[in-house]
Amino acid sequence: xxxxxxxxxxxxxxxxxxxxxxxxxxxxxxxxxxxxxxxxxxxxxxxxxxxxxxxxxxxxxxxxxxxxxxxxxxxxxxxxxxxxxxxxxxxxxxxxxxxxxxxxxxxxxxxxxxxxxxxxxxxxxxxxxxxxxxxxxxxxxxxxxxxxxxxxxxxxxxxxxxxxxxxxxxxxxxxxxxxxxxxxxxxxxxxxxxxxxxxxxxxxxxxxxxxxxxxxxxxxxxxxxxxxxxxxxxxx
Amino acid sequence: xxxxxxxxxxxxxxxxxxxxxxxxxxxxxxxxxxxxxxxxxxxxxxxxxxxxxxxxxxxxxxxxxxxxxxxxxxxxxxxxxxxxxxxxxxxxxxxxxxxxxxxxxxxxxxxxxxxxxxxxxxxxxxxxxxxxxxxxxxxxxxxxxxxxxxxxxxxxxxxxxxxxxxxxxxxxxxxxxxxxxxxxxxxxxxxxxxxxxxxxxxxxxxxxxxxxxxxxxxxxxxxxxxxxxxxxxxxxxxxxxxxxxxxxxxxxxxxxxxxxxxxxxxxxxxxxxxxxxxxxx
Ligand SMILES: Nc1ncnc2c1ncn2[C@@H]1O[C@H](COP(=O)(O)OP(=O)(O)OP(=O)(O)O)[C@@H](O)[C@H]1O
Ligand SMILES: Nc1ncnc2c1ncn2[C@@H]1O[C@H](COP(=O)(O)OP(=O)(O)OP(=O)(O)O)[C@@H](O)[C@H]1O
Ligand SMILES: [Mg+2]
Ligand SMILES: [Mg+2]
Ligand SMILES: [Zn+2]
Numbered sequence: 001x002x003x004x005x006x007x008x009x010x011x012x013x014x015x016x017x018x019x020x021x022x023x024x025x026x027x028x029x030x031x032x033x034x035x036x037x038x039x040x041x042x043x044x045x046x047x048x049x050x051x052x053x054x055x056x057x058x059x060x061x062x063x064x065x066x067x068x069x070x071x072x073x074x075x076x077x078x079x080x081x082x083x084x085x086x087x088x089x090x091x092x093x094x095x096x097x098x099x100x101x102x103x104x105x106x107x108x109x110x111x112x113x114x115x116x117x118x119x120x121x122x123x124x125x126x127x128x129x130x131x132x133x134x135x136x137x138x139x140x141x142x143x144x145x146x147x148x149x150x151x152x153x154x155x156x157x158x159x160x161x162x163x164x165x166x167x168x169x170x171x172x173x174x175x176x177x178x179x180x181x182x183x184x185x186x187x188x189x190x191x192x193x194x195x196x197x198x199x200x201x202x203x204x205x206x207x208x209x210x211x212x213x214x215x216x217x218x219x220x221x222x223x224x225x226x227x228x229x230x231x232x233x234x235x236x
Numbered sequence: 237x238x239x240x241x242x243x244x245x246x247x248x249x250x251x252x253x254x255x256x257x258x259x260x261x262x263x264x265x266x267x268x269x270x271x272x273x274x275x276x277x278x279x280x281x282x283x284x285x286x287x288x289x290x291x292x293x294x295x296x297x298x299x300x301x302x303x304x305x306x307x308x309x310x311x312x313x314x315x316x317x318x319x320x321x322x323x324x325x326x327x328x329x330x331x332x333x334x335x336x337x338x339x340x341x342x343x344x345x346x347x348x349x350x351x352x353x354x355x356x357x358x359x360x361x362x363x364x365x366x367x368x369x370x371x372x373x374x375x376x377x378x379x380x381x382x383x384x385x386x387x388x389x390x391x392x393x394x395x396x397x398x399x400x401x402x403x404x405x406x407x408x409x410x411x412x413x414x415x416x417x418x419x420x421x422x423x424x425x426x427x428x429x430x431x432x433x434x435x436x437x438x439x440x441x442x443x444x445x446x447x448x449x450x451x452x453x454x455x456x457x458x459x460x461x462x463x464x465x466x467x468x469x470x471x472x473x474x475x476x477x478x479x480x481x482x483x484x485x486x487x488x489x490x491x492x493x494x495x496x497x498x499x500x501x502x503x504x505x506x507x508x509x510x511x512x513x514x515x516x517x
Contacts, residue, residue: 017507018514058496060503073240084496085241085291088481108453116460 001034002070004173004204005056010065010080012051025051029065031223038199039206040215043225049208052225053175055080056206057097058087069095072172092120096171098163098179110136110153110161111146117165135164139190155182160190167194174198176207180214188214242327243289244465245433250286250322252308255279272305272489282308284489286322290433293463295455297480297497299473299512304486306469307357310437312337313467314354315344326351328432349380353426357438357469359418362425365411369396369421372410373428380429395424399454416447423454427462434458434466440475452478473516477501485509 010029015022026048033039041049054060056067056079067079071094074086082090091097108116111132118128136146139160145153150161163179180188188211195205195218209215216222261274261281268274272281282305290296300306311317313324315336324336329351336347356362363372370392377388396406399420410418419439426434436455440448456479458464468479476483477497484494485508493506504510 014503015505017510054502059498061495061499061505084482084494085294087496088294089240119460 001036003032003068004035004070005031005033005206006066006068007031007052007056008066008068010052010055010067011063012048012055012060013063026055026225029225033204033206035070035204036199036202037204037221038195038219040219040222041206041208041225042212042215042222047225049225050177053097053177053206053208056173057091057095057175058082059097069173093122093169094172096166096169096174097177098166098174099177100159100179100181108149109147110141110150113150113161114165114168117169121169131168135168136161138194139164139187156184156187159183160187163191163194167198170198170201170203172204174203174205176205176209178208178210181210192218241291243291244327245290246323246325247289247313248287248323248325250283250309250312250324251281251320252283252305252312252317253279253281253320269488272303281489283312283319286491288484288491288494290465290467292465293459294482295459295466295468295480297476297483298467298469298486299471299476299483300486301471301512303488305489306471306486307437308489309486310354310435310467310469314352314435315348326433345379349376350429351431352433352435353429353431354435355419355422355426355437355439357441359410359415359422362422363410363418366409368407369401369410369413369424370406372421373425376425376428391428392424395428396421398427399424400450414447416443416451419443419451420454423451423458427458427464430462432465434464436466436468438470439468440470441472448475455479473501473512485512 007029011027013022013024029052041052043049051060055062058079062080065080069077069079071077071090073089073093077086114132114135115128118131119125141157141160145157150158153161159179159182166174180191183191192214198205207215207219255278257279258274258277260276261268261279269281286309288296298306308317312319319337322337325332326336326347329336329347336344339347354362364375367375370389373392373395374388377391382388393403393406397403401417401420410421413421440451443451452475455466455468459466468476470476480497482495483497483500484491485500486492487508493500493504493509500509501513504513
């Protein structure tokens with residue numbers, strides 16, 4: 001199997017001008033992921049786990065290193081150096097990101113949100129309607145909520161919708177930053193079923209999970225960050 | 237890597253100054269200007285060396301504090317004001333081979349009437365407040381060459397309906413309307429000639445939150461349904477976050493930072509942007 005993602009010497013620091021401070025978040029990060037693999041990243045709080053995912057998604061601008069991603073559209077592309085428009089394309093079509101936080105449009109219902117995320121990929125409206133119904137049902141989002149605004153949802157409901165919105169696109173690479181952090185066991189189980197399903201369909205995933213049991217059950221390989229740098233790989 | 241798409245609008249090295257400049261400010265601009273202003277001759281350098289590309293169907297955000305040059309930039313793009321220097325290329329005009337800024341006044345009028353739409357920060361500039369709403373739209377259609385009253389009326393109705401102005405109020409003058417409704421009439425008017433490019437200057441400023449949300453919705457809807465490319469100017473980062481995938485930050489007439497909007501918000505690079513973002517939190 002070919003690598004879908006190869007990270008070489010990635011470093012990220014933050015220069016906080018008004019405080020005259022520089023925060024080193026990660027350094028010397030190397031990591032490779034084969035197509036279809038599920039990689040778990042572990043490490044202490046503040047060790048830089050989220051920073052790695054955010055650099056891949058380019059929410060953070062890496063200061064050093066390369067992030068080679070094998071794109072369907074662009075071939076091999078360095079996400080650390082890709083143009084913004086290339087990133088916009090990849091985010092819409094190939095790379096998904098799920099965190100604990102939901103970014104929603106005002107006056108967009110749950111149903112519309114999921115549908116939009118499918119239509120964005122270029123699928124037909126008819127297909128979007130069908131898929132939306134399926135995934136909202138899977139996550140047992142109360143059907144009364146389908147046509148209301150997510151800003152009024154509970155934390156768990158928001159999270160389930162968030163995951164549904166990202167997963168329904170069946171991205172080639174899915175980044176998961178503690179998506180199950182505040183979910184109860186039943187909801188976690190639903191996420192797990194979906195992750196397993198996506199794995200079967202060949203989606204590559206990199207995930208951070210508080211619940212190590214949950215993660216170890218799923219992942220092919222675990223990378224542990226030690227002292228903000230170098231990942232140590234352990235097969236699980 | 238090969239380009240996978242081409243911009244609809246390309247702006248290169250746009251400059252706009254008010255005043256003649258003097259030896260002092262023309263030679264060493266950086267060291268002598270106070271913000272964007274020359275203390276010796278009083279020249280204002282409102283836009284300095286601005287370059288950007290706008291791609292099909294995208295919303296490009298521009299943020300910056302009051303006086304940073306956002307409206308001046310928009311006025312230059314819509315030929316409300318002459319640039320001091322610079323280049324603008326529109327892919328749908330003359331095969332993208334002409335600098336729009338150097339076209340004749342007639343050609344500029346043609347471009348304005350057929351290829352662009354603009355919504356002004358101040359509705360007084362975008363609308364005739366005493367005309368009916370539908371009359372405002374007809375005016376733009378006439379300047380784009382329309383002659384049939386029936387057709388114009390039908391198009392006007394369609395557009396006003398589209399922006400949620402109820403049918404029975406279409407013959408009313410915008411001066412009777414609320415701020416949010418006026419902005420929606422402006423949007424309808426700007427859309428009437430089906431422009432590939434829409435310029436929006438602070439469309440939601442001064443509106444209360446729920447009205448603001450409905451205008452933002454409308455903009456997002458336009459992007460989705462009509463695939464129009466838009467430049468959206470706002471001093472409100474929240475508005476930009478909601479609408480734009482990519483953004484630029486302006487300060488004292490210059491673009492000091494540009495990037496993916498979430499990156500600008502989560503990992504701002506310049507001292508000014510960091511301050512701007514932190515004041516939001
Ligand atoms: N946007 C930011 N600005 C400044 N510093 C940041 C930013 N994001 C992260 N950091 C810093 O980088 C370091 C790594 O943070 P990161 O969020 O990656 O850790 P983490 O391993 O995900 O921790 P946790 O398990 O608590 O989520 C921390 O010191 C953090 O304060
Ligand atoms: N006609 C003019 N003559 C002289 N100076 C001008 C003129 N128009 C604008 N300026 C100056 O150009 C600068 C940029 O103004 P502009 O209206 O573009 O700012 P802006 O970013 O839109 O601000 P705001 O957020 O307040 O709308 C300001 O310093 C302004 O005083
Ligand atoms: Mg984290
Ligand atoms: Mg302005
Ligand atoms: Zn001077």
